[in-house]
Amino acid sequence: MTNLALAATEEEKMERFMEKIEKGIKIEADDWMPEEYRTTLIKLISMHGMSEIMGALPEKEWVPKAPSLHRKLGIMAKVQDEMGHGQLLLRVAEDLLKPYGKTRGDLMQDLFTGKLKFHNVFHAETRTWGDAGLIGWLVDGAAIITQTDMLNASYGPYARALHRICAEEVFHAQHGEAIIMALAEGTDEQRAMIQDALNRWWNSLLVFFGPAAKETLGTSKQDVTIKYKIRTKTNEQLRQDFFTKYVPRILSLGLELPDKTMHYNEEKEVWVYQEPDWSELKAVARNEGARSQARLNLRRTSYQTNAWVRDALAATIS
Amino acid sequence: MSEKTFYQEYEVFSKRTPSSGFQHQFSLLAPNEDMAMIMAQENFMRREPVADIWVVNRKHIRGMNEEEKLTLNRLDNKEYRTAKGYGYLKKKWRKYEQQMLDEKEIMSWGGKKK
Amino acid sequence: MSNAENVLSPEYKEALKTLLFQLADDDFLLSFRGSEWLGLAPHIEEDVASSSISQDTMGHAAMYYKLLEDLGEGNADALAHARPAEERKNSVLAERVNGEGYYLETPEYDWAYAVVRNFFYAQAKKVKIDSLRTSSYQPLAETAVKVSMELYYHLMHWKLWFTQLLSSTDEAKRRMNNAIELVMKDFGDIFSYGNAKDAIEKEGLIAKEEELKANWTERMKPVFESLGMEVPAIPAASEKNGRNGEHTEDLTEALTTLSEVYRLDPAAAW
Numbered sequence: 243m244t245n246l247a248l249a250a251t252e253e254e255k256m257e258r259f260m261e262k263i264e265k266g267i268k269i270e271a272d273d274w275m276p277e278e279y280r281t282t283l284i285k286l287i288s289m290h291g292m293s294e295i296m297g298a299l300p301e302k303e304w305v306p307k308a309p310s311l312h313r314k315l316g317i318m319a320k321v322q323d324e325m326g327h328g329q330l331l332l333r334v335a336e337d338l339l340k341p342y343g344k345t346r347g348d349l350m351q352d353l354f355t356g357k358l359k360f361h362n363v364f365h366a367e368t369r370t371w372g373d374a375g376l377i378g379w380l381v382d383g384a385a386i387i388t389q390t391d392m393l394n395a396s397y398g399p400y401a402r403a404l405h406r407i408c409a410e411e412v413f414h415a416q417h418g419e420a421i422i423m424a425l426a427e428g429t430d431e432q433r434a435m436i437q438d439a440l441n442r443w444w445n446s447l448l449v450f451f452g453p454a455a456k457e458t459l460g461t462s463k464q465d466v467t468i469k470y471k472i473r474t475k476t477n478e479q480l481r482q483d484f485f486t487k488y489v490p491r492i493l494s495l496g497l498e499l500p501d502k503t504m505h506y507n508e509e510k511e512v513w514v515y516q517e518p519d520w521s522e523l524k525a526v527a528r529n530e531g532a533r534s535q536a537r538l539n540l541r542r543t544s545y546q547t548n549a550w551v552r553d554a555l556a557a558t559i560s
Numbered sequence: 561m562s563e564k565t566f567y568q569e570y571e572v573f574s575k576r577t578p579s580s581g582f583q584h585q586f587s588l589l590a591p592n593e594d595m596a597m598i599m600a601q602e603n604f605m606r607r608e609p610v611a612d613i614w615v616v617n618r619k620h621i622r623g624m625n626e627e628e629k630l631t632l633n634r635l636d637n638k639e640y641r642t643a644k645g646y647g648y649l650k651k652k653w654r655k656y657e658q659q660m661l662d663e664k665e666i667m668s669w670g671g672k673k674k
Numbered sequence: 675m676s677n678a679e680n681v682l683s684p685e686y687k688e689a690l691k692t693l694l695f696q697l698a699d700d701d702f703l704l705s706f707r708g709s710e711w712l713g714l715a716p717h718i719e720e721d722v723a724s725s726s727i728s729q730d731t732m733g734h735a736a737m738y739y740k741l742l743e744d745l746g747e748g749n750a751d752a753l754a755h756a757r758p759a760e761e762r763k764n765s766v767l768a769e770r771v772n773g774e775g776y777y778l779e780t781p782e783y784d785w786a787y788a789v790v791r792n793f794f795y796a797q798a799k800k801v802k803i804d805s806l807r808t809s810s811y812q813p814l815a816e817t818a819v820k821v822s823m824e825l826y827y828h829l830m831h832w833k834l835w836f837t838q839l840l841s842s843t844d845e846a847k848r849r850m851n852n853a854i855e856l857v858m859k860d861f862g863d864i865f866s867y868g869n870a871k872d873a874i875e876k877e878g879l880i881a882k883e884e885e886l887k888a889n890w891t892e893r894m895k896p897v898f899e900s901l902g903m904e905v906p907a908i909p910a911a912s913e914k915n916g917r918n919g920e921h922t923e924d925l926t927e928a929l930t931t932l933s934e935v936y937r938l939d940p941a942a943a944w
Contacts, residue, residue, distance in 0.1 A: 298713045309935035309944035310751045311736045322725035329718045371935045547782045548716035554846035555566035555591040602723040
């Protein structure tokens with residue numbers, strides 16, 4: 243192939259790259275990119291993808307138990323989507339990992355060894371059918387807030403995957419709302435079920451958005467991701483958006499906020515709330531959440547039990 | 561990792577209706593094209609109508625590298641290639657009391673008796 | 675439907691209901707087993723693809739339960755969730771566990787068994803559906819036309835897995851052959867109408883058992899021939915005939931799981 247352009251120096255490449263980022267021109271998988279951009283994306287997207295794969299499990303626990311034909315079908319389709327989102331995101335991560343010679347199998351191993359993390363909300367227990375509804379409603383609600391913030395991410399393949407994902411999240415949100423609505427309008431026991439779920443999930447929901455500032459935990463990826471226009475809002479802005487969208491809805495259904503001190507400060511235009519217990523984040527980072535090990539065990543068992551299938555498929559390559 | 565893998569990348573394209581063109585959807589991992597085919601629709605088109613599907617092993621796609629993409633740039637001086645360069649005809653035809661056969665008019669002829 | 679219901683003779687209606695329960699329970703139990711697999715398939719793309727098949731299948735069950743509801747048998751959800759094991763009419767094959775272990779703990783599910791069971795079942799379902807398209811009960815014939823539409827994909831999907839795994843490693847072949855043996859052991863009641871055989875066959879609701887068996891074997895032949903194998907013989911009868919409410923412990927456990935939330939309050943809206 244003839245060299246049409248003069249060989250660019252690293253600085254020139256970096257300059258051209260940042261110019262594209264500034265102009266909003268998408269970066270594609272085979273474009274030149276600085277190492278920091280690639281590693282940030284890999285970390286972000288592989289964790290996002292693996293969180294979908296692991297996040298399918300807490301709801302999956304309720305798939306065979308869903309209380310009607312319609313609910314069984316709805317939650318099956320929803321969990322199927324989570325696996326599908328994992329597929330999309332892992333494909334994006336796998337293409338970024340090419341220069342390192344790593345594949346999906348390596349990502350699975352990283353998950354099993356604890357090197358690759360998954361989101362805090364998926365380490366929690368799902369105790370009742372109310373939890374299945376609450377995940378669809380509020381956990382997906384929180385995920386929609388963070389994911390729509392990245393719809394215009396500078397990395398093209400990620401932005402395109404997110405467009406597919408967010409389109410399906412609309413169904414997820416409604417699926418969750420439908421379960422919650424039926425319970426909210428149901429018997430006392432059913433109402434108690436969702437209040438109990440809300441109480442147990444509140445801390446995790448707040449922690450989900452990450453610490454407001456670096457100081458809270460000592461690390462934060464938010465600055466780098468904003469610099470490269472992968473996301474636009476800070477953790478705290480996203481958490482505030484979540485409150486704005488969901489607190490009125492929670493209250494309208496007659497549910498009580500687990501945080502009794504919570505209120506909206508009209509003057510400062512912010513929600514004032516009690517800091518969540520951040521130790522949860524540290525525990526799940528070590529895979530020491532309530533269900534971390536059980537879910538990893540489930541994923542590992544199925545992965546290993548099926549290893550012969552992948553070997554067999556390797557023999558059918560053509 | 562020394563684990564033997566079957567992972568080959570297939571790009572998936574689909575047509576929404578029999579008359580539409582193929583559109584790129586996404587990519588998936590499969591060991592061969594038949595497996596790629598049986599997974600394509602449910603992975604990427606579960607909620608929309610599909611009239612046809614193509615799966616293409618990525619190794620058979622000849623793409624452009626960053627330098628080659630530079631060949632795609634051109635000057636904005638080629639009005640002579642487009643209807644835009646002939647817009648003055650509209651006024652001219654008016655002098656002859658005729659309407660201009662513009663794009664909208666010509667594209668409306670399909671299948672109709674003139 | 676209330677109109678049709680009025681003109682059906684009691685014998686006809688009884689035979690029809692029995693057949694509908696067989697069809698509904700088969701699809702319901704098999705799709706329940708499919709839902710246990712969700713998230714645990716050997717490959718992520720396959721997880722997504724096979725879940726669609728489970729959803730289709732449960733959708734078919736819902737259509738049959740709805741036909742029963744229209745015949746005055748009660749609410750479709752109650753029919754799916756509240757009937758005890760001895761009233762269930764599904765084949766034993768449809769209720770069998772996916773492998774060792776409960777789905778919430780350490781499930782060591784057998785993909786070879788999943789492939790063989792689903793492929794053999796899909797082919798059996800296709801043979802039945804083709805016959806049901808001309809059923810004497812019009813609403814069932816109409817349902818069969820709809821169900822038939824989705825079976826093309828189910829068959830193509832499982833047939834490909836079946837042939838590819840049987841053309842791959844020695845271990846895969848060994849596992850697949852074990853699975854074929856296991857599945858065929860339970861195949862004796864797939865085409866059985868149980869004690870209702872004469873009543874069902876007499877009313878022109880669906881073809882005779884023997885005819886369906888022959889059709890299944892005929893359709894399977896090219897697949898097995900391409901693999902240099904012979905189509906296994908369908909046993910004349912199995913140890914238990916699910917059509918007569920004879921079931922294994924697997925069904926009892928499945929019903930406990932699938933109705934756990936429903937039973938908290940069967941009268942509530944969920």
